[in-house]
Amino acid sequence: MLTKLQTILKKALRGHYAVGAFNINNMEICQAVIRAAVEKKSPVIIQTSEGAISYAGLDYLKCIAETAAKQKVPVALHLDHGRDVSTVKKCLKAGWTGIMWDGSHLPWKDNVKTTKKAVKLSEKYGVGVEGELGTIGGAEDKVSAREIIYTDPDSAKEFVEKTGISALAVAIGTSHGAYKFSGKAKLDIHRLKEIRKRVKIPLVLHGASGVPHWLITQAARYGAQLGKPEGVPDEQIRLAVKEGINKINTDTDLRLAFDAAVRKTLKEKPEDFDPRHILGPARDLMQKVAEHRMDVFGCAGKAKR
Numbered sequence: 001m002l003t004k005l006q007t008i009l010k011k012a013l014r015g016h017y018a019v020g021a022f023n024i025n026n027m028e029i030c031q032a033v034i035r036a037a038v039e040k041k042s043p044v045i046i047q048t049s050e051g052a053i054s055y056a057g058l059d060y061l062k063c064i065a066e067t068a069a070k071q072k073v074p075v076a077l078h079l080d081h082g083r084d085v086s087t088v089k090k091c092l093k094a095g096w097t098g099i100m101w102d103g104s105h106l107p108w109k110d111n112v113k114t115t116k117k118a119v120k121l122s123e124k125y126g127v128g129v130e131g132e133l134g135t136i137g138g139a140e141d142k143v144s145a146r147e148i149i150y151t152d153p154d155s156a157k158e159f160v161e162k163t164g165i166s167a168l169a170v171a172i173g174t175s176h177g178a179y180k181f182s183g184k185a186k187l188d189i190h191r192l193k194e195i196r197k198r199v200k201i202p203l204v205l206h207g208a209s210g211v212p213h214w215l216i217t218q219a220a221r222y223g224a225q226l227g228k229p230e231g232v233p234d235e236q237i238r239l240a241v242k243e244g245i246n247k248i249n250t251d252t253d254l255r256l257a258f259d260a261a262v263r264k265t266l267k268e269k270p271e272d273f274d275p276r277h278i279l280g281p282a283r284d285l286m287q288k289v290a291e292h293r294m295d296v297f298g299c300a301g302k303a304k305r
């Protein structure tokens with residue numbers, strides 16, 4: 001059975017660690033994440049963007065997630081960056097156990113109003129809502145923002161009180177995609193501390209993929225043209241967890257692992273056209289990346305239903 005988002009996050013808040021929330025679009029990505037969670041004895045959140053739902057279909061994703069939840073680790077199924085009320089309703093009806101309502105692109109008043117509405121809708125299903133204040137830069141699926149607007153700590157407190165959300169995504173310098181920093185990567189940890197002092201619910205970090213150099217090198221060796229992307233170094237992630245982050249989203253790192261592995265197989269075995277031989281190694285590499293993330297987040301070994 002799927003576990004509620006807030007059940008997993010409340011434990012993380014009490015235990016001072018973060019749980020990985022990994023975006024899934026198909027069976028192999030989901031299997032990679034779940035196998036990592038089982039291997040690491042870790043709770044896990046699998047999340048679907050609105051783009052993933054239109055790509056794979058709500059029913060397929062639901063079946064995949066429910067099958068995944070039969071494993072011996074807590075698994076939540078979360079809607080990532082919900083901006084469409086009808087999608088929120090469909091997900092709740094279908095059994096999603098977490099909803100993110102992203103009103104961060106709206107003026108404050110409208111963000112509060114629409115987030116409150118999402119909370120009300122989700123309450124009927126006993127499902128917690130993640131809201132967002134401030135904007136995370138970069139682009140991911142249908143969600144994009146040109147600049148980062150950092151979350152103001154006092155506004156964060158007011159936003160949480162007014163909306164009744166269960167988790168808050170904060171903007172402290174990260175951005176979606178692989179190109180996060182032009183210079184040295186740096187998160188605004190001071191701001192995070194100030195937010196943590198005022199906000200007592202779990203905090204969420206988006207746009208936090210590590211973009212490991214070894215993965216970029218492998219992808220490039222087999223033909224990828226990715227330039228020089230920069231992610232958030234593990235040290236900065238550990239610091240953010242220490243100062244109060246409880247959920248960390250990861251999409252880009254899985255995409256990079258998938259890309260690097262598929263390219264390698266196609267290049268090294270041009271005579272092999274069996275999809276299982278092409279997707280299998282990609283699934284293994286995504287699992288390896290997810291396992292490493294779980295170690296960094298501190299959620300490894302925390303699986304107890």
Ligand SMILES: [Zn+2]
Nearest residue numbers: 140206207249
């Ligand atoms: Zn995001």
